[in-house]
Amino acid sequence: MLFKKKILITPVLLLLAFTFSAPTAIAKGGEHKKIVNHLKTKYKAKKVNIPFMFLARFVVSVVRPAGMKSFSVTLFEDLKFSRETLDREMQSVMKNSFGADWSSILRVRSRTGEQVYMYMREAGSSVKIAVVTIDKAQAAVIRATFNPEKLADFINNPKIFGISLDNKEQQANNKISESKGIAAPEKKIDEPKKDN
């Protein structure tokens, strides 16, 4: 009885550990925290809650679709800033937040209050991308870590958990099933291809 209980508790604890460790791993990056703090304190930005975001992040951290290891999206609204000083302030925050290992790829700024910053850095076999956008009173801070090799594999063979997302492959499988007189499944589970 005790043994059965232990068997049940272990996966629950593992699941909880995964759920809490995924957001912590993403929040580890100091740059993300610094930018979010700047938006909150300097521009009195209000964070917008995205429903089930924690679940989406957990699923991504486990499934890793298209080589995506982790991601984080933080939305803000009601930003209060001076258009004259916004660019200077944001540039200063960006420089202080992103270290020398990050490369600035894109920077767009307009006096009308639009700002886009995109940074990238390599982390072993993975690539980290950070995007910060401000559009008038709204802002978004996006971070993603992905494996480019896995992304290429996904482009070649788009499958998640062995389920093909490739329409052509699905259609071919459906045709085979129809010719055999078997009802075609909606999505085909990964099977070795038969050579004709």
Added chain:
Amino acid sequence: MKSLKSYSLKIMLLLFGLTAITANAQDARLRFERLNGLENKAQDVVEVNIDGKLLDLAKRVMVKVNDPNSKKIAQAISGLKGIYVRVYNFEKENEYNVTDVEEIRSQLQSPAWQKLANVRSKKNNQKVDVFTMFTGDQMSGVAVVVSDSKSIAVVNVIGPIDIDLLAEMSGKLNIPKIEIERDGKPEKPKN
């Protein structure tokens, strides 16, 4: 002793060669520092820096993708070292100092750069300059400077660019169609 000498000489020559190659590749890079002063005056600023890391990443992905067009793109960008873009738009006419842009144009007056196109229009004081740099028979850099009374745009591409391959890829994978005239006949890109 003699072998040591010849070994050192070989290393010296190799280092010298590598330095020369690096220096040549760096020559095509324009210095944008002078344009930084325009940041405060401009209404809109766009800055794009696609350098080694991002190009390597793109190459790594493109090479692995089982698509002939992706492989050709990977081949086309295989030698590229960087793509840099600066765009400044101003609210009013003649709001920027012309000498700032002329400083960029003066960098292109070095013998390494060859003028490919030069357009001057009195309308809006428009000026377009296209320069290329060659290392042997291979193009090792491109610089485009466009300015008018209300805007400045500078594009700098560093590394070998295969024009034939680029023309072949035009119209595919969201690359705009390019028609290259040869012997007076426009070459139609193959689709």
